[in-house]
Amino acid sequence: MxxxxxxxxxxxxxxxxxxxxxxxxxxxxxxxxxxxxxxxxxxxxxxxxxxxxxxxxxxxxxxxxxxxxxxxxxxxxxxxxxxTDEEIFINETCLLKISTPVMLENKNVCRMVRLHGAHIVEVNPIYATIEKTGITSDILSLYDSLKTLGCVLQFVRSGRICITKDFTEHLDEYLAEREKKRK
Amino acid sequence: MERITGAEALMRALEHENVDVLFGYPGGSIMPTYDALYDHKKTLNHILVRHEQGAVHAAQGYARVSGKVGCAIVTSGPGATNTITGIADAMIDSTPIVVICGQVGVAMLGTDAFQEVDVVGVTSPITKWSYQIRRAEDVAWAVARAFYIAKSGRPGPVVLDFAKNAQTSMVDYQPAKADFIRSYEPDPDLNEDQIRQAAKMINDSVKPFVLVGQGVELGNAREELKAFLEKADLPCGTTFLGLSAIESDHRLNKGILGMHGNLGPNVMTNQCDLLIAVGMRFDDRVTGNLQTYARQAKIIHFDIDRSEFNKNVKVDLAVHGDCKKTLAAVTALLDQTTHTAWIDGFKPYEEKEYNKVIDKALHPKEGALLMGEVIRKVSEATNNEAILVTDVGQNQLFACRYFKFTKPRSIVTSGGLGTMGFAIPAAIGATFGAPHRTVCMFCGDGGMQMTIQELGTIMEQGAPVKMILLNNNYLGNVRQWQEMFFQRRYSFTPMVNPDYELIAKGYGIPAKTVVERKDLDAAIQEMLQTAGPYLLQCAIKEDDNVLPMTPPGANVNEMLLEC
Known part of the structure; x- marks a missing residue:
């Protein structure tokens, strides 16, 4: 209950x-x-x-x-x-735009990016774009760390994608069953 | 293969689906289709209604009594939006109808063109399927699919939004057949475990009680239900929509469930040890307070719609499938038994309700006419064989309580949506769906005016609707609630009425008004013996209340017998 x-x-x-x-x-x-x-x-x-x-x-x-x-x-x-989260493998992606001057000034920014296994995908004099793929808590942890350092200009997250931990693909089984009923 | 217009293809596709009656109203965006219809008047009997809402309610009435798919055809924009109430009504009451709406051409879609409305967007939440036909090539397929979806599984409304360019462009027509959609399973396989478990629970039960819903009629399972009830001696109660799923006077039929139902079935719901729901959805008007509803009982739910299981009431066993098959399968495993002592337990409640309520409603000694006595007299004058069509409100509640049923598919009422104005057009549809039966329609003075324009349709068609107007010069049901729950503050419920007899006569419909009790029998006979339509207006006591009543949110077994 x-x-x-x-x-x-x-x-x-x-x-x-x-x-x-x-x-x-x-x-x-x-x-x-x-x-x-x-x-x-x-x-x-x-x-x-x-x-x-x-x-x-x-x-x-x-x-x-x-x-x-x-x-x-x-x-x-x-x-x-x-x-539930225990029954599936989960992934989502985020992109962060951070301030290049702050990043150059504070070494902890790059340290945090490395620590979280994120990638810098673009850098120009104004901003750098960081990409991170992982579970929701990893992504939020990276965001929180960088936000504390005051460098985040933009932050976007994708929706969740996931795959079940089952050994069979239920949809294919279902469709095969249904096709048997086609008159 | 013949090359024809999309509009002509629609006509052929409707004929292919054995449509014989269409209720509709023409307009700009559906004109090519009406032009094609002109050549099909012999096979497709088009009934011109006086408002699009009437077309849908008529299609509903037709579908309910015939068991076939009702069909309505209207134009775009306001024509389509006028059908919304009927579509929502058909959705909640599981009525198979197909509504065909005109639509602006695809080049104009989304431009706020004249009489353009996003019909698919508006109707998606209130239809079983809603589809826009944008090409003439899709007509045959879409019509076949629409009728298949509307009538299979748990029936419901389908909307086809027919773009004007698809009506006028040419297509090589070939009839289409739809009997399989891979994402849609209308007739689920029986689950043997569920059948065995259900039979065991029923065989083990000492105090079983069956709730009969419209699903029994929709599944054509009347005989299967009777065999099921009789083999194991199971008493039952019915919902409003399930009223004619079993004869009113069957010894195991203990009456109506719910707010204005009978005392016995409601009290015994909270005394039984096994509640067996068949083709019903535990509507709040049936259950009252869910926290105390049948908590002492195990519950079995038979339904074809899996999403109904555990929606309102948590059940111990769900039996998924067509009740025509599931009931028969369970019956085969039932012990032939009796529950005499349990069934006798209903009697004191029946007697109490008769003495406190029913006798007074049916046999008043003095005062103005009462709805109950008029309804029972009309029912008996038809040998309890007529189709009952009701509007919504006190007329509906009294009619469902006091009309009697002996034949299948005999109740046409707006149960889930509670649509005032339903009765007149639905009764018109019923006369076309069951042309050899008597159709008795009860309506109040409020609902009468909501779709009164359909008297024009009755006039034109000579539709033999026996209209009984129960006129109490009030919106009676709201007035009753104001009396009981709003300190008699009668906020906008007194009605200033026109001369209905004169209005009927204006439409060429014979009419009579009865004020005195002594004149009632003769007037009913005159109504029934007059060929074609008839309006019988009865001057009803103004402040009568429908009793018994379970107040909203109260426990199902706590019915008020007086107020």
């Missing part, structure tokens, strides 16, 4: 046909149940013709189940599932 009611970050992985208008239908399911979307990533999946949505949101387990069922009900949605 406690698990049912405790709020945590779930990652929803949704596969759909590639049809226009579906994104707003899927996000509307979250909005209607007053669940705020934390991140959203949509792109073609490894299965030809199928699109993959990776959405993160904070909610309880019962709500996660309900949202998934209501998303899967949409005619053009192939599959919808939700996962």
């Amino acid at each position: 406690e698990q049912e009611n405790s709020i945590k970050l779930y990652t929803f992985i949704i596969y759909s046909e590639n049809v226009p208008g579906l994104l707003s239908q899927i996000t509307a399911v979250f909005t209607r149940r007053q669940v705020n979307i934390e991140s959203l990533n949509v792109c073609a999946s490894s299965t030809p013709g199928a699109h993959k949505y990776t959405i993160t949101a904070n909610c309880n387990l019962a709500m996660a189940k309900m949202l998934t069922a209501q998303i899967e009900k949409k005619i053009d949605v192939l599959q919808a599932n939700f996962f």
Whole structure:
């Protein structure tokens, strides 16, 4: 019961046909149940013709189940599932624009970049662009460190992408099962 | 293959789907389609309504009583937005309809062109599927898919937004068939474990109680339900939309569930040891306070829509599938048994409700006419075989309580959305969906005026709607709540009414007003014996209340018998 009611970050992985208008239908399911979307990533999946949505949101387990069922009900949605962070490999990317004069003045800036395994992808006299790929906490740690040093001009994060820890690809299994029913 | 316009392709595709009636209203962006319709008048009977909302409600009424897909056709912009209420109504009440809207040509889309509205965007949240046809080549495919989606699985509304260029451009037409969509599974496989578990739980139960919803009628599972109930001697209650899923007088039918239902079923919901919900969705008007709803019982939920499981009420077992199949499969595993003592437990509540409420509602000795007595008399005058169409409000609640049902698909009411103005157009649709049955429509003086223009449709078509106007010169249900919960502050509920009899006569519809109780029987007979439409206005007691009542948010078993 406690698990049912405790709020945590779930990652929803949704596969759909590639049809226009579906994104707003899927996000509307979250909005209607007053669940705020934390991140959203949509792109073609490894299965030809199928699109993959990776959405993160904070909610309880019962709500996660309900949202998934209501998303899967949409005619053009192939599959919808939700996962905790323990059940998936997670990655996201960030870009930071930092002040070049501050960076040259304070050696700790470059130290922090190295310490966090980030890369400097561009430098000019005004600013430098830093790129870092990792899990959310790594990225936020880098940002917090650089912010403390007063050099951050801009900061952007991508949405989360992830891959499940399962040995099989459920979508392919599902599609194979469905094709057997084609008359 | 023949080369024809997209509009002509639409006509052929509708014929291919065996559409025989269309409810609609023409306008600029749908004109090429109406031009094509001109050549198909013999096969596609187009009923010109007087407002687009009426077209959708008529399609709903047609679909509910016939079991077929209802079809409405309107123009873009305001024509399309006028259909929104009906589409939302069909969505929440799972009614299979296809609404075809004209749309500006694709070159104009997104330019705020004349009568342009983003119909797909507006209707997506309230449809099962909403699709814009931008090319004539897509017509056959889209129509086949629309009808397949509307009627399969849990039925619902589909919108086709038909761009003008797609109506006028040429296409090599070939009929399309849709019976498989890989992302959509309308008829899930039976899960043997669920079936076995359900049967075991029912066999082990001492005090079982079944909640019957519209899903039984939508799944054509009336016979399967009866076999299920009778084999294990299971008492049941019905939702409003499930009223005609079982005969009103069946010995196991214990009445109506919910806020204005019967005392027995509501009290026993909180006394049973097993609650078995079939094709219903635990609406808040049925459950009352969820925190105390059937907490003592195990709950089994039969539904074709997986997203309904655990949505409002947490269940112990979900049986996913078409109830025609799941009920039959479970019935095969049930013990033939009786629950006499448990079923006898309903009697004291039935007697209490009869003495405190029903007898007074049906057999008043004096005073103005009451809704209950009019409704029961009309029902009995049709041998309880008529189709009941209601509006929303006290007329609906009284009609659902006191009309009786013996035939399938006999209740047409706006359950989930509660749409005032639903009755007249829905009743028109019902006369086309079931042309050989009597259609009795009950309406209040509030709802009557919301779609009163459809009297024009009734006039033109001679649609044999028996309209019973229960006129209490109030928005009665709101007035009742104001009396009970808002210290009798009757804020804008008294109605200043026109002369409805005169209005009906203006439309050439025979009409009569009954004020005295002694005149009621003869007036009902005259109404039923008059061929075609008829308006019977009854002067109803102004301040009557629908009882019993579970106040909003109260516990399901705590019904007020008086107020």
